[in-house]
Amino acid sequence: MRAGKFLFVVPPIFFIFTSCFSKKNDSAQTFRAASVNTVIAKEEAKDTKISTFGTVSYKTKHDVSSLVEGSVQNLFAKEGDFVRKGQKLAVLRNVQMENQKEQYENALCSAEASLSVALSKLREEELSVQSRLLSLEKQELSIRQKEIEYENACQIHRNNEELHKLGGITDVSFKSEELSLQSQKTSIDIAKKEKQISSLGLTDSDIVLMGYAIPDSIEEKNKLLVKLNTRSVQAQIQSAKASVSNAEKSLQSINRLIEELTVKAGVEGIIGARNFEEGEYVAANAAVFTILNTSSVYAVFSIQEKDILKYHEETPVNIELPSINKSLSSVISEISPFADPQSGNFTVKALLNNFDRSIKPGIFVKSTILQTDNPVFVVLPETAVIQSNQDKNRNIVYTVKNGCVVLQNVEIDSIENGKAWIKSGIKEGTVVIDKPSPFLKEGENVVTN
Structure with a gap:
């Protein structure tokens, strides 16, 4: 009987003990921390190409x-x-310029012909002056000769004058001799006048009058006299040369303009x-x-x-x-x-x-x-960043501090190739929940994997 009573009582006690133990385990299951996957925030230089x-x-x-x-x-x-x-x-072609060129060519030919004539005239004038100078020398020699002959005739006449007084010479002969002397004297005077006329513009006074010093040598003096007596022709030559120069410049000018009608490349390309x-x-x-x-x-x-x-x-x-x-x-x-x-x-x-x-x-x-100075950002997986339901411009990450969930606002630079490049809000080394459950709440205990 006693043994049977004992066996009867034990099962209820075991049941009560088992039941209490089961309730204790259910309470532990109710407060167990959620398990989450986390990542560590890292800094990276962003390739901004x-x-x-x-x-x-x-x-x-x-x-x-x-x-x-x-x-x-x-x-x-x-x-x-x-x-x-x-x-x-x-x-290109410009008919007016072609006609103008012909006119300038004709003008140049005319000017060159005028210059040639002036040069020929200058040569003639120079020869003429040189001829006059030689003629003056000839006249001077002729006058000297006549003066010598006249002096000789005068001497003879003086001698004959004594004979005439003595009757050695007739009056007619003596008178004829006097007339001959007078004729010689007149001839000398005429020759001097002719020389004076021929020497107009060829004297020393003419040289001084033109502002020049009288050269020491006859040769230099004659050259100067030739130059002074051909000034008008020399002026004509200068005028003709100026005409030639003007015609050449006009022709060169029109030729340069005509050259512009040929269009050439100014650069390579x-x-x-x-x-x-x-x-x-x-x-x-x-x-x-x-x-x-x-x-x-x-x-x-x-x-x-x-x-x-x-x-x-x-x-x-x-x-x-x-x-x-x-x-x-x-x-x-x-x-x-x-x-x-x-x-x-x-x-x-x-x-x-x-x-x-x-x-x-x-x-x-x-x-x-490419960018040489790439900026540095905190990098997280794109799945770790959640957009706020209340504010679409607000981005949130779930961080873990001391086993509890802490929400952090972050500013994102960009999301590229599955990475979120974060400007501010978290630092390198922060533990962040990846793919957080929508049921997680701030302050909730979690267990990281």
């Missing part, structure tokens, strides 16, 4: 024009042709435009051709307004030219000072060397712009 598309443009262009008007007579180049500096591109055809009239200074200098070209592309402050001149750029299977490295050489009013983009240029002329203006380019 961007890729954009554009086209190739010429570096400079040069309008080739003529300083004078005319009609197109010949064309030697077409659009797309490569031309070198100084190469003949076209020839590609003909980008031919603005006239044969037979068409070309006004003065009108552009006949436009030459594009392609020894260097620009890769032209656009950068969005939000990115423009990240880049500056000398920023490295990689340029790809798919059509010619070519890649080049360059730097930004120009940035437009203002944005396009329609797209809001800024135009950017990078200079490319093109010595082989393989890069043609207008072809497609792909540009990758």
